[in-house]
Amino acid sequence: MTATLEPTVPSTVDAAVTLSAVRKTFGHGPHAVTALDGVDLRVAPGEFVCLLGASGCGKSTLLNLVAGLDAPTSGSITLTTSRPAVMFQEAALMPWLTAARNVELPLRLAGVKRGARREKAGELLELVRLSEAGHKRPHELSGGMRQRVALARALASTLGSAEEGTPGLLLMDEPFAALDAITRDVLQAELVRVWRETGTAIVFVTHDVREAVRLGQRVVLLSSRPGRVVREWSTVDADEPAIVQDITARLREVISGHAAA
Structure with missing residues (x-):
């Protein structure tokens, strides 16, 4: 038996998902917490993108918004598919x-x-x-x-x-x-x-720099809360040790900046 999962019709769209100025706030008034603020992200059809950041930076929140499990407070999310699938840390079978x-x-x-x-x-x-x-x-x-x-x-x-x-x-x-x-x-x-x-x-959401570089074609780094896109790296044909070192240094800056705030 051979697995044949290719689309029967070639895709003519230029993005699998597009996020524009996405903001997500939980709660109201003085106790409100902003998890994401002004996130712009585009994922091309067939692209493998890794979201990287410290714990609590909004990575999982972003995934939940794209999955339709929650709605953004402002901004827009455009999907070319009505069936995004989600896989969590637990298999949940x-x-x-x-x-x-x-x-x-x-x-x-x-x-x-x-x-x-x-x-x-x-x-x-x-x-x-x-x-x-x-x-x-x-x-x-x-x-x-x-x-x-x-x-x-x-x-x-x-x-x-x-x-x-x-x-x-x-x-x-x-x-x-x-x-x-x-x-x-x-x-x-x-x-x-x-x-x-x-x-x-x-x-793919991760907090592991090596995993992100090993898997993704592109690594997107989010800031500490509220999550914003800080920087992106292409891993295609990149020198793995060098890019791991670069991303790790930038991640440490993000974490240190948040701790000092």
Whole structure:
């Protein structure tokens, strides 16, 4: 079986998501907290962008806004897909469903017929190298395997957009942070492979500079709260040690500036 997830119609749009002057404030009056302030960001179809910043800088808030889980206080977010998929630090699989049925779930909710969704779930499990584990339930899988199933399920959520010729969008909120170092390294490599095979645009939140440089084509650094875009780096053909050093130095400046404020 071969996984075939390419769009049936080539995409003609120039952005998977665009954020313009996005601001998000929680609460009202003197107790209000502004998490994001004036964020401008554009992610191209098929682009892998890593959001980097200190804890509490608004990275997860930004992802929630793009996912439609919350609304910005001001500014605009334009999506070319109605089905952005989200993958969190915890796999959040349905414990009573097998791996295959977990992957099928978004397809079932989208009204895909049983035969078609089972076939697609099988392709996705093969894509994440779990074709032999489809019958197992989450408690029978390791942490890394559960995250692979969660990735396959998230990709299933993006399929409707791909079939309509619009770019798929996957939002990932520190999905490997709870895993041991060896498993995390393996899954990082697997994610890059899956991204290249599917062409899905990815926005990946992390606080790990090396992870951001290893995975992303572009690294976007947010300031401490309120989060603003401080600087961006292209990692394509970049010298990895040099760019890691540069980003780390800039991140330390951001953190030190916030602590001194």
